[in-house]
Amino acid sequence: MEGADNERKRSGFKVRTPVDEARRILREAVVAGHDGIGIDGDDSEGPASVGAGDIPPTTDTELVDIERADGRVLAAPVASARNVPHYRRAAMDGYAVRAADTFGASDRSPEVLRVAAGTGRDAEVAPETAARVHTGSALPEGADAVVMIEQVTELESVDELEVADAVAEGENVAPVGEDIEEDQRLYAAGHRLRPSDLGLLRSAGYAKVSVAKRPTVGVIPTGEELVSGDPGPGEVIETNGLTVSRLVERWGGRSTYRDVVTDDPESLRVAIQRDLTKDVIVTTGGSSVGQRDLLPEVIDDLGEVLVHGVGLKPGHPVCLGVVEGTPVLALPGYPVACIVNAVQFLRPTVRWLEGTTPDPHPTTHARLERKIPSEPGTRTFARVQLEVREETDLEADEPRFVATPTRASGSGVLSSVALADGWVVVDDDREGIPAGERVAVQDWEPNP
Template sequence: MSDLHDHGFKEVTRVAPARERLREAVTPVDRTDTVPLSAAEGRALAEPVDARHAVPDYHRAAMDGFAVRAADTFGASDRAPEVLREVGDDEGTDPEDASVGPGEATRVHTGSALPDGADAVVMVEQTDLFAGEVEVFDAVAEGENVAPPGEDVEEGQRLYDPGHQLRPSDLGLLKSCGVRRVRVHDRPMVGVIPTGEEVVERDPGPGEVVETNGLTVSRYVERWGGAATYRNTVTDDPEALRAAIERDLTKDLIVTTGGSSVGERDLIPEVVDRLGEVLVHGVALKPGHPFGFGVVRDTPVLMLPGYPVACIVNAVQFLRPAIKWAGQMPLREHPTRTATLTRKLPSEPGVKTFARVTVAESGEGEAGLEATPTRASGSGVLSSVALADGWVVVPEETEGYAEGATVPVEDWEYYA
């Protein structure tokens, strides 16, 4: 009999259909706010953003050298240099405020505005300066070594579409284009409720455990773009659990940790079903099949298992996408790298397995990396995931991978 049935689940839902049902239950947040760029990192745009001005918005020197009129350099060579009069460098005159007339040149630096009258820049390596005169040893064409307006970004150019989640580099580009404030979707509000009569904050006695799931999940909520309210632990009492869930029905999502299985003290599914409706209870996922979710008064309630590894795996697979859908943010795939397994990795058919691995350089094989499973089981061993470098996802249709197999290792800790 499978491990799933040993725990009393008569049937379980595969990960993909479970996620689809969850997506149908999540309502995108329609609240928006206009914020300065300093407060916009990680937020999803609520409207398109266009450049307010070109970058650069002037002709600028693309090289260190001398700004000239290209026609004054025609015919210049090493043997017969053209000699121009240096201007704009006397009595502290700023070269950018100078103008260039026929037969004149003025010193410029990369990024400097091109002086009036100039239409090209001679690289400093192709010149020689002596007694106020500039010898030019190479002819330049009009526009040579000059960056025109809009070379980087054109005025009015579409920069980002709605739903784009802003990164630090995006903020720099927006500021350079004259954008100072952006309209963004509000972060989904998520109530995080750890549960369990055996859960304590510190100094556990026999049979007690320190509360870590709520802390871990609340930090992931923030990392994934939500706004977490991390509640105190609620004991295994139906009325206390009901009150805790009802208190957070003002949130966009509720997530509980612990009490999600089918034992005598696993009360969360029953409480959720009495307040609303449980849509999924039990998933074909390892570690962490005692996951479920329901809806109470239009608020999705995600019930994460109490074992720390199972809690994290299900948070990544279900809570992360729920936050992205609610916040109208893109749900990106986790980055992967290829590695060679150092030993056999078994998996139960019909169950999607997330096997934690460490990754090290091997210098052999196609990948050049080798992956070693930290544990094949043990969903309560937090160090097996906290000290891992990623996990290998074994699909439901696969009975595992043999030693020496080349497998993708998923970096599930990836920020996005």
Template structure:
């Protein structure tokens, strides 16, 4: 049996392993390094571009850790249930000081009045007229929160690359930080290609398909912390593809969808090779091996295949880290769930397989059911699945009944 064409039916001679392809991409991506100041109210989900240290102590004053009376500890020495210490009782007052034999009313969080060095809990006293009976002996510092006990001024809090969360913002404000240096979101140009594609709103004729990959990928880009430039469809024409790539040369990452294989209409790797360099073409993953990775003038180019499932898998494997690296961000693990596999997932040795699964509870057990389709074009199988199970290269599949990790790709970050 022979082939009719030369390149376009030859397939890929060699497929790069996922980890190696990712390493090649890693070497090609530099952090853009553009930063800006963000007030805390607008900093949730942003990525720190600088180390943050505390600008003040928390607490910034010696404070009462309980409701009760501020006293001098030595005045309570020897006090007990049967033999209370009797002190003069004063209400709280901003300028209150505690002299020998005196007790000033304090609430949790109050500043410890001058002269006091301990707080007796309200439950351990009895108020009698203008005096207060203290039924316990206190050590110096008892029920007092010292300056800097929670956080000390100058203390290192966060490293660059940290993605800010709501409680981080509260924390930062409490230590006197009101704005932070964060990375600007990386700019990602998303360019859908293919002569069969029509724009949204048009009714496709037979042989035509509405553009969906660019839409999905651009929404992923935003979820991952990038800014998507979602471009119009470009047809399979070398000049037009070249123009499209040139137009977005100022982007931090270029992404194309479609035309990344080795068929006669798969022109993008050629165009990228001419403008720059193709680093990887064809990866040992399934479904979705016809992906290509390249670089043009220092800008990484992720060439995603046109089949929707293949497109998503490769976007997650390659575009997401490229975007994170370009934006100075860390690449956090996806949220995941442990589940018991209800059916074998087959896999070819040497290939990393990604299987869509539906997760449900059955008799108190979390189970993952592989979605019944092997097609890389069946978008509904992704949209109706809950997550993904990876089968590593060393393995020939995962047996029914095994515990697997289901990655939830559609959830942040």
């Protein structure tokens, strides 16, 4: 191991694994490390809960209240437990009637009906009678249609009214199951729940749902120069661990943000072993080939390094490994490189662990203002700022935005990401993108 490590430090990264290949290798390790995990749901509550069922075998599940299920991933298909609505209801304000009693009614020749006692479900509509209803009211017994309030004139006798519009059976009535029918398929396993979904599930008879457990992530910042308070000469405020831990939470995981670990093999070893109870371990810093970049050899000593050095810029000195079945992602210490690698490798890992795949990033199409250089064989992530173009400057089918690469492009310049509107990806097989080309700007950090 020592000889191999010395060779690594001498040679640097002469061979870099393509991004897609590195991601494939990582995914195989994630799936293999969680193979055989069983279902951890309880559907004993009957129709008040969605039980576990069809879910990838790599995923643990848990039963949660509907109120806490926003953003969670369904572990099983869901069908409605009841009809919605479960009763016939008035679709308009007006009077519930027997449709046959309004036959021939018009403005010139209205039908006169008696007003039934009570309203809504408390009334009973006998022949030639009508009962007051409001939108959403249960249709009274005996009624089969609703005359809109605009077509009714209440007479001074109070107990009679004129109907100036003939209605057909079922008119202005919402039937049972109009919104959702009992046993209707609502969502497939793997669907990420939104607030509107929660309302629908509650309407459909569910108080709890079985969802994938949130993957747990240990986030370990490393580096003897890192401090949390005011930095002295040669010291740097720790930001990578903070950023990565918050990204984990946004991506649906549960992060444990650890204190800084110094550049010492034994300290790094202990830190990794401590978090082997997590679903994935992420370290920041110490992943390259310098004298203080110790994490690759520590990971290889404890387990196996799968990939070290990836064809991406910024951030090629990433190290992907596995220790006792737990994926370990050693991200570079430069802030921009750390973020790029977190998005490219940690984000999909969190998704795989919950049984889903990463959603595409929201994109904005824009015209590139300046050339973006890139090396063939390297996937480049160029930070850009967007500016809206004047409508008078637009030609037919031109994008409304201009994308300008940020002047500060170094991987250590955190502000170049924080102040950018997104990044443009230059594929591995291209040698840059010329100015004037239409590009897709990825918003890798949209609001949740």
